[in-house]
Amino acid sequence: MAANELTDLNVMVAGQGGDGSLTVISALTELLARRGYHLYMSRNVASRIKGGHAAAMMRGSLLQRGCMGDHIDLLVAFDQEAVDMAATRMAAESIIIFDSSDGALGRDALAKTVRVVEVPFGRFAVRDLRRDLFKNSLSFGVLSHILSIDEAEAINCLHHTFRRLPKDAVAANTRAFNSGRQYASELYPRQDRWILAEAERSEQLLINGNDAVAVGFMLAGGRFFAGYPITPATEILEWLQKHSSRFEAVAMQAEGELAAIDMALGAAMTGVRSMTATSGPGFALMQETISHAGSAEIPLVVVNCQRAGPSTGMPTKPEQSDIDMMVFGANGDFPRVVLAPGEPRDCFELSVLATNLAQQLQCPVILALDQAVSQNASTIEPFDLDAVQLQHAKQLDASELRQMSEYRRYQVTADGVSPWAVPGTPGGESLVTGNERNEWGQVSSDPENRRTMVDKRQRKLDSNLQLLPRGNSWGDADASIGLLGIGMQKGVIEEAQQRLAAAGLGIKCLQPRTIWPVIDETLDFIHSCERVYVIEHNQGGQLARLLLAAGASEACIGSIRKYDGEPFSPGDLCSEIRQAEADRLGETA
């Protein structure tokens, strides 16, 4: 391997919204994927339609990674603000390709070792092609030289990126690319160029968590979706609206979150598998119906793509601060399940599972994502579409009903799940209600009936724990230190654990996928360690508190939290753990 060969490359392209940062990232993505790299992509945008500072980030690595790295190796900056914003994150030996159309780069905040290549992309684009727009292709030309990419290979990737554009637009972008490349080759010494590694290219998908949720829902037989646009959940609505006609499904935009969840509930009552998706503020509005679905025993999947709260908070930033609301929110006692996927594959698998589970348990199942899991994309092996199976509700059809002398919608059963005849079935007439009721569905406040019914509903969960998904665990099984985190923490914990292991600190890890109820696997993991650091994005340590309340030993639990809207980097997390361990030794000494 050559000294300057790259096995892990973190790139940021930043400028004003509309500068074309995403185009540069797309072309680079194509390039790296062809070289066999794994990819992880994220965006940093303001919550507005156009303009505002926007950054697209991408990590290409030979090892599969589930987060951005600690530092930026390569920055394409369309303005000074981009550099100022990224300055503290630049790697020591990094390169900045700077659009100097508006003047030279002020590099006060940069380490001396950071190399800056100044090219007036914007000015060149206007001079040669009469449009500022082409500066993104121009910058890709510069980039391709610095990464020692063969001209034909680079053009090929650029053309792939622009495959849907008209020919003349592609030709103009190619001229811009050539101009940038020419300029860079005169300006940038050949011997200082970086070299991309080349690995065996495997079949992989680049997909974000929201799309993966939508695919899983549809594949698991989901045919009704109603939602209301909200960042960062909107992609689920959009995916389903785009593809619903292929499956004769309905995906509708409601007049608000209350309408969305109640429409989904209505469809669900007829036996059609139904979902809604939202983020924290919308999930707060949906509480009443979630409780109602729990009481009335209606299967419903509710996706909560968490963002930084409270209230409207920071719509485009990730957080895990709705755990309390998802687990404990809404009035009354009722059974519910909360599942938390950590990356796109999990999103797919748990979406399938949630859609099935809601049917099996006839209760609300909540899928807990966070903005990073929802909207960041990563490469994964293709889903095993053929392996998906449907699990059905205890449903009764007309001929089964004819064999029965009587039908009671809320029949008390050993496992709490009542046989279900959907509306329209002769002989299955019933009353479905959120009120307490007897087995026939008739309103009742009789104390004995009340106890029986509350217990029956709870029993659905307690007697079906085997249906709940186990988590992902890895690391040194004999280690005494554990790391535990859900959702977006998965990729960061993975990498931190590997680094700490390489430095001689053995660690084992668990990413629970069922967060409510707290299952034995989670508590067993905690109690197999001397101490467990619970890594989460919220101020109050909601996950740690949940585990303590479920019986985790207090002496065991350490809490590492962040709530600034930015994910942990693996390096941050390693430092936090080392510090916590050092503090501990200090205390015992």
Add this chain to the structure above:
Amino acid sequence: MTRTYEPNEPIWCAGCGHYGVRNALLAAFRQMQIESHQAMVLAGIGCAGTLQNNVSAYGYHALHGRVLPAATGVKLANPRLEVIAVGGDGDGYAIGCGHLIHSFKRNPGVVYILMNNGTYGLTKGQHSPTADDEGIAEQVLDGIQLGLSIPGSSFIARGSSASPVQLEALIVAAIEHTRAGLGFAFLEVLSPCVTYNDTYPAWAGRMVNVDELADYDSDNRVGAFATVNGLLAENRFATGLIFKQGGSSPERRRLDGGQAPLCDLDISPGSHLSEFHEIMAGYEV
């Protein structure tokens, strides 16, 4: 015969207008030979929101104000069901009024019977949006005017629990409207609360059945608006079939487009594997 639940006796006070609505609904079902399993009665919260317990159809008790979105979901999922949403004026004109507006606009094949008594009976007599009381500074909300003002509205009628023959006919017309795939059928029923807001005497003699007016054209939205407003200015109410127009409901458009009812679809993953493989190919890098 499988034995199912026995419909309860209503919880309403003797003389409550809602008895008339229940009776007219049952009569309409009988007249149209709708069997109990073919209809779903969804009800809101309040006195009116218990009507589903007193018929023998599939019944559902919605959250306060949410009966229309739930009914929309049911109808889209199973268009064969006669979907009847019922509720009071608090449910439909106060907490759920946003959904009423969007139901006019969306036009699902749902019959919505709103029992208007100008009060919150179940919570013992608070003012509703239609309360007509000199002690309230706010103007009365008129659901007929509201419906007429929304271009997508396709069936607007008003009946009275004191006029059972007319009410039954209007319910039949409303069900026929939804059956024909024309969309949302809104029927407000003046249904007095004898305990907290006995409007029988106040409303007597103030109702004008537009179906009996010479030259009244229920296909003419502007004309209907003029008549309704004119009567209101005279302190009278229009009843009867006030407005209807052709159109198509979303579930009808699905069926016309060759799409099966959602509840009949083959959802086995194997049934659409090639579609999924094609979609996923779009994510390959």
